[in-house]
Amino acid sequence: MNSKNINNVVDLPDGRLTVTDNFFKKKQSLPVHLSVLVICSEVNMQLTLSKQFNLISNLNFEFNDKVPEHFSQFELVILAVSSGKEPCKLSIEKLAKKHMPTLLLGDGIDADIVRTAMHHHVQDIIPFKDIEQELFNTLTVCANEILKEKKVAPIISIINGKSGSGASFITSCLGEISADLCQDEIVLIDADMHYGSLADALKLETNYFLTDALNEINKLDNMAIKSMMAKRKNLSLLASKAYAQLDNEQNKNFEHLEQLIWKIKLNHDLVLVDLSRGLDTLTLPLVLLSSQFFIVVQQNIVSLREAKALIQQLTNNMGISKSTIKIIVNRYSKKITNITLNDIKKALAIECVFYVSNNYKLASSCTDLGLPLAKLTEDKIIHKEICTIIKQAFPIEIPTEEPSFFSKIFGGHDAI
Ligand SMILES: Nc1ncnc2c1ncn2[C@@H]1O[C@H](COP(=O)(O)OP(=O)(O)OP(=O)(O)O)[C@@H](O)[C@H]1O
Ligand SMILES: [Mg+2]
Numbered sequence: 001m002n003s004k005n006i007n008n009v010v011d012l013p014d015g016r017l018t019v020t021d022n023f024f025k026k027k028q029s030l031p032v033h034l035s036v037l038v039i040c041s042e043v044n045m046q047l048t049l050s051k052q053f054n055l056i057s058n059l060n061f062e063f064n065d066k067v068p069e070h071f072s073q074f075e076l077v078i079l080a081v082s083s084g085k086e087p088c089k090l091s092i093e094k095l096a097k098k099h100m101p102t103l104l105l106g107d108g109i110d111a112d113i114v115r116t117a118m119h120h121h122v123q124d125i126i127p128f129k130d131i132e133q134e135l136f137n138t139l140t141v142c143a144n145e146i147l148k149e150k151k152v153a154p155i156i157s158i159i160n161g162k163s164g165s166g167a168s169f170i171t172s173c174l175g176e177i178s179a180d181l182c183q184d185e186i187v188l189i190d191a192d193m194h195y196g197s198l199a200d201a202l203k204l205e206t207n208y209f210l211t212d213a214l215n216e217i218n219k220l221d222n223m224a225i226k227s228m229m230a231k232r233k234n235l236s237l238l239a240s241k242a243y244a245q246l247d248n249e250q251n252k253n254f255e256h257l258e259q260l261i262w263k264i265k266l267n268h269d270l271v272l273v274d275l276s277r278g279l280d281t282l283t284l285p286l287v288l289l290s291s292q293f294f295i296v297v298q299q300n301i302v303s304l305r306e307a308k309a310l311i312q313q314l315t316n317n318m319g320i321s322k323s324t325i326k327i328i329v330n331r332y333s334k335k336i337t338n339i340t341l342n343d344i345k346k347a348l349a350i351e352c353v354f355y356v357s358n359n360y361k362l363a364s365s366c367t368d369l370g371l372p373l374a375k376l377t378e379d380k381i382i383h384k385e386i387c388t389i390i391k392q393a394f395p396i397e398i399p400t401e402e403p404s405f406f407s408k409i410f411g412g413h414d415a416i
Pocket of ligand 1: 160162163164165166167168169170192195276277330331332356357358359360361363364367368
């Protein structure tokens with residue numbers, strides 16, 4: 001075993017690190033997830049097209065032989081032109097009426113169809129013979145058009161260095177307080193498939209869960225994706241059903257998780273994910289799509305060793321940049337002098353370290369009774385610490401408050 005450079009306190013022997021295999025193999029990827037409906041009735045053509053589509057990641061496709069009644073859950077329709085001039089023109093018109101971006105695919109397309117297509121601003125016309133070179137480029141152009149029109153919410157994942165460190169408590173505080181501080185539409189996703197607790201912590205009644213959304217992925221358009229979640233003002237929650245992970249049949253639907261995340265990203269301003277269980281294969285797409293990570297640790301050696309392993313897994317095996325990782329030392333106490341914040345910074349080799357103080361009474365009023373942290377009248381230390389994290393690290397715009405009359409006179413601190 002190569003043990004040089006290993007620090008006995010928190011470093012790990014090489015044998016503890018695992019390699020996460022094929023999952024991270026790169027295909028050509030679109031800049032935003034596209035759900036595409038392909039209107040094509042010929043089986044051979046469907047096979048050829050599937051082969052091309054499968055070479056592109058961030059793309060979901062479905063075939064139909066004609067334009068269906070409802071198609072608002074798709075971002076793009078590809079119309080394979082094969083037979084019949086009139087049905088094709090009618091399809092173009094029907095799609096244009098609903099402002100659905102459309103691509104035409106076919107060789108020697110009738111001039112009349114081309115005229116109708118131009119009139120209705122069809123995005124592009126691709127000959128079959130050029131599909132290999134042109135499909136990815138054209139889809140990228142369509143994806144970029146969507147990106148221009150819509151804000152794409154970044155994802156921040158809150159991961160436990162070790163179970164019980166306080167990831168759920170911190171996620172609910174971050175969600176609740178950031179929603180309080182700004183007007184942005186903020187979503188919390190509870191990705192703890194065993195003991196999801198955010199609904200209780202936030203006192204939100206939920207009857208629709210992450211697993212339901214995955215089951216119904218094809219029905220979720222931009223409206224449905226917003227209305228399905230439990231909501232209080234600008235804070236929404238996609239809750240998790242207890243023991244959902246034990247249902248093998250259900251687990252197959254996690255193949256739609258990436259698609260679901262993109263739908264959520266495209267319809268909100270910020271997504272926070274409670275990854276209390278740490279890393280697992282089912283919820284991996286959430287990790288891979290996150291732009292920031294908060295690893296929650298406590299001030300003890302075991303917690304730091306686990307956090308070190310997690311950071312190595314993320315950076316060495318999953319290609320996550322270290323600069324996106326921040327640490328939150330939860331239940332922090334200045335009285336613990338043998339492990340200081342500086343020690344943690346050095347041991348984990350992470351530049352940005354925040355802390356949240358230990359206050360059992362306050363934390364359990366939030367987690368057990370669902371009392372919002374912002375409304376608790378008890379000491380406001382934790383509230384202030386959470387605000388510091390949000391102000392320094394969250395990609396949201398917080399309106400600046402006018403100083404109050406008294407603070408102008410006495411120069412006092414802001415309320416938070
Ligand atoms: N800063 C704090 N001060 C005191 N108690 C805290 C603090 N943060 C969390 N707790 C308490 O610690 C317990 C565990 O917190 P929480 O459920 O958030 O942890 P978790 O990391 O999500 O755990 P799990 O691994 O079970 O998902 C709860 O009872 C919570 O009230
Ligand atoms: Mg938890």
